[in-house]
Amino acid sequence: MKYGYLFLMCLGLASCTPIAQSSVNSDSNPKVLRMMDFAYEPQIKTIILTPDGAPDQPAATALGQWNLMLQFDDLRAERDTYYARLIHCNHDWTKSDLQDLDFMTQYNEFPLNNSEFSVDTHLPYVHYWLNLPGVKLPGNYVLMVYRGSDKEDIVLTKRFLVYDSQVSFTSNGNLIGAGSIANMNQQLNFTVNYQNINILNPLVDVHVAIRQNQRWDNMATDVKPSFVRDIEKELEYRFFDEAKMFRGGNEFRFFDLRSLNYPGRNVALVDKKQKPFEAYIARDKTRADEAYSQYNDLNGAFAISNQDYKELAFTNYVNVNFTLSSPPVKGDVYVAGGFNYWNLNSENKMQYDSAKSIYTARVLLKQGWYDYQYLVKSATLPPYYFEGTHFETENYYEILVYYKPFQPRADLLIGYLRLDKNAR
Template sequence: MKYSYLFLLCASLTACTPISQSSSNSTGNTKVLRLLDFAYEPQIKTIQLGPTGAPAAPAVTALGQWNLLLQFDDLRPERDTYYVKFVHCNHDWTKSDLQDLDFLETYNEFPINNSEFSVDTHIPFVHYWVGLPGVKIPGNYVAVVYRGSDKGDIVLSKRFMVFDSQVSFTSNGNLLGPGTVANLNQQLNFSISYQNLDINNPLIDVHVNIRQNQRWDNMASDIKPSFVHDIEKELEYRFFDESKMFRGGNEFRFFDLRSLNYPGRNVAYVDKKQKPFDAFVAKDKSRNGESYAQYNDLDGGYNIDNLDYNKELAYSNYVNVNFSLSSPPVSGDVYVTGAFNYWNLNQENKMHYDSAKSQYSARVLLKQGWYDYQYLVKSSTLPPYYFEGSHFETENYYEILVYYRPFQPRADLLIGYIRLDKNPR
């Protein structure tokens, strides 16, 4: 299928306003669809969407390659009936004007037929999974899972992207030169060539977004080219100011909770007095002002795994994971975050200050596995990375997404996608 469009995909969390329509579910509670990664009920946990066999990888696929698998846990002992539907979105993750049949061959309702009961776990749960069906056009999509025949009884929403390569990239991932800002930041310089497309006004019709480590909260959205070369059909992106740069951040903190019998790295101990168990991550301290230390991480992700039962995930327990950060109180709210909570800053992962222990603490229910995490500050006076520090040497990966809105269909289509590794090991 050939299109006349070019675009870069990325969406900002702040641009993702809830859809105005809402409906009541079978219990009478009103749920409003949010076009972002979100769980609408507390018992819906461990939502993953990625290529089959690689659930932690980006939820991105090429048009015609239907390899995305959606899976989640329902922390209840009974099996339920779930369906998934799709919402097509523009480059900014607002709902597009397309009708369902514009991007699907069939009715927009797909049953989730695969499920598995947990075995001898402290909290019984049912694990569900479904391979996502194909779509007809590229772009941003949100998979929406709802219970039974009530489409208003939403339990989760998860973003994914489908691209159709119509452009080519040249990249130069130069770090900035020496200086105070350069020691914190990372910069990507690149060009986009659209030789096979007729784009009359690329400054208006082309949108480029850049995402760091699959994060939506710090995505650079709707970036405009520094230079437009009409004759060469090339858009050049060269960033000369700090507003178009990413903080390098730091390598992520991590802990290994794959075993409850033999606590792994950075797990101080596991308290088994009551079920579910409590695992205590080794006490952390601020890394602000420390020199950069190189080590491998999952770039903020996590892997579900179980070493106690030979990797049989049906036996994997949910555990109350206790975090502690030694620090005097700071101006603002402190959160422990990562891919495990979709990078959201909410009450579940907000830390509370214990003046008697001079530390921030949080308790989060997580499934056995290996987790990356970090501490972020929400403050009017402190940077988000206050406790982590920021270094240009940090290994990160970036996704460049290119969107183009042709005359028909009048929707933003994802016509370019590339992943670039910064400081690869």
């Protein structure tokens, strides 16, 4: 009787074994630090770094305003020990030469003490969060989270911006030319005034970058000014030719998976026969030849939400199935958005079914509202091949101005401006 009880107890423990808690970091397969938004293990999901946890806000804060919060899930049933550290980077996201004490106000290692277990979810997970510490210098930063005391056992990296407004901006409006170029692009014309800072050689020591909708993958880097006015201390940026304009793109596709009992917009079916559930997004098609259609979106972001329960700890992960009807194209097709940090990899690459003439992809996502688009990686086709591009599209842009002074010899973010195009 005693041995029978022990056997049943061991069998019960084996039946609820969580995802194995093993690191992919080893001598034969080491983790390599990447200065980008990246999850180094498949169990690390839903990485969010925003001011006060707001889903649609960029990871940018003014020097002295410490309101950035990191959140992520670990799809394992047991709590782990994680630490975080900050890395200061130059304008091109290479590690700067600064030492920790140059930009930190305290020791550069922070335990993630805040965590919460999921409750009655199909996949058990632990939700972690951390309020980021303050820094002394503006610039580009990468937050690195690692396991235990092993700084090489990295689990995630996430970029963020800290700016000190030492320059001012003047927006000069749009000067879009005629023809098809005007129908596809959005133009940003602005002037940077550096009256309050002594810059001897702005063409060498100042770097300007522009990004669209929080995307790091297609941002314009090291943008050169059209005119330099030394006496007025002004740098003027006017973009007349197509190569220096941003594609307007299209409003984002979206789906509402905040409820699994009553699925929302663009969710065709939720199959509850297995756990985690399988959600099928309504079949999509190309929008390249369609006229522009106006509606509100999250500019590619996502928002975690659960309308089935009041507490977010009950929020489930779901296998989301995407379907795109199209003949095969010469290139790789991906479903992408803020939910996968705009990375194009095997997890979001679509497979082609020649019998049904469709592309399909299956991505594990947490319940919520998601924006997404289909991107093409090809030598002959543009990335927006399936989406189309329009100058009327509502987007927002961030203009980043970096300056490398004599001391410290690192790029500092001395100007930050958000511009909304076609704001609703």
